[in-house]
Amino acid sequence: MLKSVKIENFRGFKSFELQQLGRINLLVGKNNSGKTSLLEAIQLLCSRTNLEPLGEIMINRGEYIWNDNLRGERELNICHLFHDHEFQVDGTFSISGISDGQSPTRGDSVRGACALHSALLQADRILFIY
Secondary structure, three states: OOEEEEEEEOOOOEEEEEOOOOOOOOOOOOOOOOHHHHEEEEEEEEOOOOOHHHHHHHOOOOOEEEEEEHHEEEEEHHHEEEEEHHHOOEEEEEEEEEEEOOOOOOOEEEEEEEEOHHHEEEEEEEEEOO
């Protein structure tokens, strides 16, 4: 069970920390205030090195375009993952948390980060092909 979560440069969060999490937590806020982004961050943190949930999240949000040049595959625009949709070469976002040691992560802390490098640049668009 997570006791705290910290998010940096992910979606609407420049820097955000939520502490003293319990077994049941209630998220309340106006539309577009980050409730879903917080849950997505926790999902990504728990998925560890598996990037499949990242693609699923972006597809569910409609953050893709169809590319006929790639045999009808979807291109995910990764700009949506970064704070204010601003991506810079070698930009990163970070999601970390502290668990109670009884979770499947079997540790006191878990951390995930994504560093996207210039090799992902394609013309004037930044794409993650899924």
